[in-house]
Amino acid sequence: MSVAIDSQRLLATFLDLVQIDSPSGHEAAVAAYCRGALTAAGCVVEIDDSAAITGSDTGNLIAELGGDGAEKVFFSAHMDTVSPGEGIKPVVEQGVIRASGDTILGADDKVGIAAIIEMVRVLQESQLSHPTIGILLSVGEEKNLLGANAMDASGFCGQPCFVLDSENQPGEVVVGAPFHSSFKATFTGKAAHAGVCPEKGVSAIAIAAAAISAMQLGRLDEVTTANIGTISGGSADNVVADSCIVTGEFRSLHEQRLNETGAAISTAIQTAVAGTGASVDVVWEESYPGFLLDEGHPIVQLALKAAKRIGLPAQVAVTGGGSDTNVFSKKGLQAVTLGTGMKGIHGLGESMAIADLETLTRLILQIALDYR
Ligand SMILES: [Zn+2]
Structure with missing residues (x-):
């Protein structure tokens, strides 16, 4: 069974997000947007009190969409972007989104946020049975993973967490980082x-x-x-x-x-x-610290099977870069990073194919529906 996403709404959300400036330390405006969107989609949203530690103008956003049963699965993305990331003017050409000026696009990691928001909207509208969805949107990822480090994740120990923050293609599951x-x-x-x-x-x-x-x-x-x-x-x-x-x-x-x-x-x-x-x-x-999960790990298998179910060439990968996944692993979550399809991150040539944004959203929706 596959559930339809609203492609136009998804694209509009992504374009909204990249036009809200959110350099590391100044994520308050984008956090407010996410809070509004997630609350309207039925989530309970909190901003944690990490700002005193990170020095950001907001805390991390932690949200929850209630589900049926006791299971809970987390999805995560980061709200901050690298420089030059202010005044981003996205343009769409032949199915690919780029920045028109001398800025990054901010697909890293607004693509993750847009996919998560659309997933929650679809779950709420579809009235399908689903687990509780936890959402972790961090600040300061690009600044030594400040927000994730300052997050109190003691209540999330042992829970699965999919971090949408890799240049790999949707369907590729990053199981290790150094x-x-x-x-x-x-x-x-x-x-x-x-x-x-x-x-x-x-x-x-x-x-x-x-x-x-x-x-x-x-x-x-x-x-x-x-x-x-x-x-x-x-x-x-x-x-x-x-x-x-x-x-x-x-x-x-x-x-x-x-x-x-x-x-x-x-x-x-x-x-x-x-x-x-x-x-x-x-x-x-x-x-x-690093992390390395076995291909047979239940969380990895869940992601691979969901990828196959929606017709993606599912495979595992490792990366040489660090991300919030490293921190969440250290804090006891069962975390992996999902390929998003974002390209050329941290540079002026950064881009995102609309097809990949849609595929990523379908993938996390499938993961949420399959998690039992
Ligand atoms: Zn990132």
Whole structure:
């Protein structure tokens, strides 16, 4: 059985959403729109009190559409967008939505929100039996997953959660994303006149360069990467630099490989410093944990079967990027990310095919109806 969605209403909702500015930290206007739409569709809507932690002008939006029976399934998307994302003017050409000016489109992640709103409207109108639908719309996803991190999800533990936030195609289920860590290494050498007495100095820049040269960077194996992101230091051409700061990150789907990569970076830094008279202070941060579900996991199977039922080539994928799914997994939800079909995200060429927006909406509707 398949239930019809209202394609025109879905497109109109998406176009409304992308025209409401919502850079990270300023999601209040889009939250108000979503609150109105979801309330009108029969949901109970709350804004949580995370704004004090995230610094955003609104909390996360948490909504619920009551269903039959005790089952509850969550769908999630994020309300914020990256820059340049203000004054977005969408245009539709040959079935594809783009931004007409020098902005992103904001399909990431308004496409997820539009699909969720349409699903709820259809469920409410159809009077079909369905589980309770939980909706989590986060703030600050693009800012280190701030909103999801600040969300109190203790009441949602063990519940399935489908996060609509991936460039994969609808029907592709992202079952894994990497653990992510970052570091900041502050090298301290000794300043001296570069022309008069360079031998009295210790160049923090040269030592940092030696450390970086000794690191393995880029793709280290199929599921592990490392990168130096920034380097800064020194004060003038005629001074041996007494300070240099290097920042970087590393990721792996496997926690053990993440730890090994961090250890190798640490060794490269310490070896470069040893015996030079310089010192180094390294601050490590685990930004977010990874997740990896088996293809046979009931939540993955639910999504794959729903995809097949509506004629999509269902398959699993893993990603190298982080999303709210990482955080929700850590908080005990059974979370996966769904491919949405959004293209070229975080760039001026971002686009969304109307057909993919419709397919995504049909898919989550099918998941909701199949969940029992
Ligand atoms: Zn996103």
